[in-house]
Amino acid sequence: xxxxxxxxxxxxxxxxxxxxxxxxxxxxxxxxxxxxxxxxxxxxxxxxxxxxxxxxxxxxxxxxxxxxxxxxxxxxxxxxxxxxxxxxxxxxxxxxxxxxxxxxxxxxxxxxxxxxxxxxxxxxxxxxxxxxxxxxxxxxxxxxxxxxxxxxxxxxxxxxxxxxxxxxxxxxxx
Amino acid sequence: xxxxxxxxxxxxxxxxxxxxxxxxxxxxxxxxxxxxxxxxxxxxxxxxxxxxxxxxxxxxxxxxxxxxxxxxxxxxxxxxxxxxxxxxxxxxxxxxxxxxxxxxxxxxxxxxxxxxxxxxxxxxxxxxxxxxxxxxxxxxxxxxxxxxxxxxxxxxxxxx
Numbered sequence: 001x002x003x004x005x006x007x008x009x010x011x012x013x014x015x016x017x018x019x020x021x022x023x024x025x026x027x028x029x030x031x032x033x034x035x036x037x038x039x040x041x042x043x044x045x046x047x048x049x050x051x052x053x054x055x056x057x058x059x060x061x062x063x064x065x066x067x068x069x070x071x072x073x074x075x076x077x078x079x080x081x082x083x084x085x086x087x088x089x090x091x092x093x094x095x096x097x098x099x100x101x102x103x104x105x106x107x108x109x110x111x112x113x114x115x116x117x118x119x120x121x122x123x124x125x126x127x128x129x130x131x132x133x134x135x136x137x138x139x140x141x142x143x144x145x146x147x148x149x150x151x152x153x154x155x156x157x158x159x160x161x162x163x164x165x166x167x168x169x170x171x172x173x174x
Numbered sequence: 175x176x177x178x179x180x181x182x183x184x185x186x187x188x189x190x191x192x193x194x195x196x197x198x199x200x201x202x203x204x205x206x207x208x209x210x211x212x213x214x215x216x217x218x219x220x221x222x223x224x225x226x227x228x229x230x231x232x233x234x235x236x237x238x239x240x241x242x243x244x245x246x247x248x249x250x251x252x253x254x255x256x257x258x259x260x261x262x263x264x265x266x267x268x269x270x271x272x273x274x275x276x277x278x279x280x281x282x283x284x285x286x287x288x289x290x291x292x293x294x295x296x297x298x299x300x301x302x303x304x305x306x307x308x309x310x311x312x313x314x315x316x317x318x319x320x321x322x323x324x325x326x327x328x329x330x331x332x333x334x
Contacts, residue, residue: 084329085308091332119315119324120307128331 023159030074030100031156032062034149037073037097039090041080044107044139048079051142061149070096075152077145081109082122094129102155102162104148105131108138130163136172144170175256176201178222187213192263202259210247210262211272211298217249217258218277225249225258228278231285233292237318242266243294247274264294273299291316 040048052058052066067073070093082090094103105125108114111134113123125131132155135148151168176196183191183203190209195202205213217225227250234244241263249258262271273296274281285296286305293314296302304311313320313328 084331085306088332118322119320119329122331128334130334 027156027159031153033065034061034063034075034102034152035065035067035073036063037070037076037093038066038068039076039078039080039093041078041082041086041090042109044079044110047137047139047142048077048106048145051145053142056142056146058146058149061146061153063149070094071098073097074100075102075104075149077104077106078110078125079106079139081114081116082125083120084122085120087122087125087128090125091128100162102132102152103129104145104152105134106145106148107135107140111136114138126167131167132162133168133170135170140170140172144172175254179203179217179258182216182220182223183213186216200257200259202261204261204263207262207264207271210260211274211277213260214247214274214277223251224253225251227252228274228280228284229257231274231281231288233288233294233316235292235316235318240265243269243292245271245288245294269293270295270297272297275299290314293317 038045038048050056052064058064063075070076074097076094076097078090094101103125105111109116109121110125111131113121115138117123122128133148133151135145137144140148148170151170155168179201180194187205187209190206190213192204192206195204214225217223229248229250230246231248232246234246236242236244243264243266245262245264247260249260250256251258264271271294273285275285275296276298282300283305285299286301286303288294289296289299289302290304290306291314303309307315308329311328313325315324
């Protein structure tokens with residue numbers, strides 16, 4: 001209980017009252033119910049499915065509700081190679097998500113174009129949408145993506161606005 | 175099988191055959207461009223040949239003055255279990271070739287791909303549009319003079 005109170009930003013008073021800041025408790029609620037928009041474009045999507053599966057079990061973090069409607073989600077996991085042609089679709093879906101919204105760039109292609117140094121592939125999705133966390137790997141292991149999710153949660157706990165401040169990079173063997 | 179093909183082609187198209195090459199059991203015939211569709215009809219309809227399957231159409235850019243581009247047709251005869259490769263060559267100044275969609279309808283998307291990547295125009299194709307790149311793209315990416323990383327600004331990104 002004590003530990004839970006700390007993460008919620010609560011103070012336990014003698015009379016069984018909790019006091020906190022509104023932003024803190026909203027942030028606590030938000031970070032434990034990040035509903036992902038699975039932007040599964042290519043092979044990283046397979047690892048993203050494993051991330052939702054029983055072994056890594058993302059429901060421990062409250063993110064098991066993968067929404068296929070952008071209007072019901074607040075975390076976009078961009079999992080795969082984004083081509084110039086696809087970039088407009090990704091941006092449109094991002095625009096349709098309600099604020100506040102966070103973005104994880106999953107894998108090498110999404111973060112930097114990866115091995116596709118080519119005319120057709122966008123060399124990193126941060127060229128057209130703000131990214132909060134970059135997850136390394138080709139594809140990243142599901143546990144590494146889980147770490148990426150935890151970094152987003154930490155960002156919300158710190159009260160940072162989405163797509164601002166410093167970028168967070170999750171290395172391959174975190 | 176090789177002898178039958180060459181014999182049949184020589185009867186009708188002896189002047190249209192530029193060269194015949196066999197390498198590791200793969201037969202390649204380079205034919206003259208104006209006759210490609212007629213040759214394909216013969217190969218498909220002849221009861222002994224029966225090249226009923228067009229496996230792929232692709233292009234090549236040799237980046238030279240004459241006969242810069244090549245279109246390659248990979249045929250397969252399912253009854254005879256035999257593969258055949260046809261090639262036509264063309265210069266940049268005359269970058270047209272007859273479509274083989276009337277022969278094998280599967281050539282539709284493959285010719286569109288070749289058009290998209292090399293700019294080779296297939297006359298008589300029912301829907302000669304780009305297939306991979308955006309409609310308004312102005313270049314042909316698999317040409318040798320196209321830079322690997324593309325031309326900056328030629329593919330628009332969404333506004334950030």
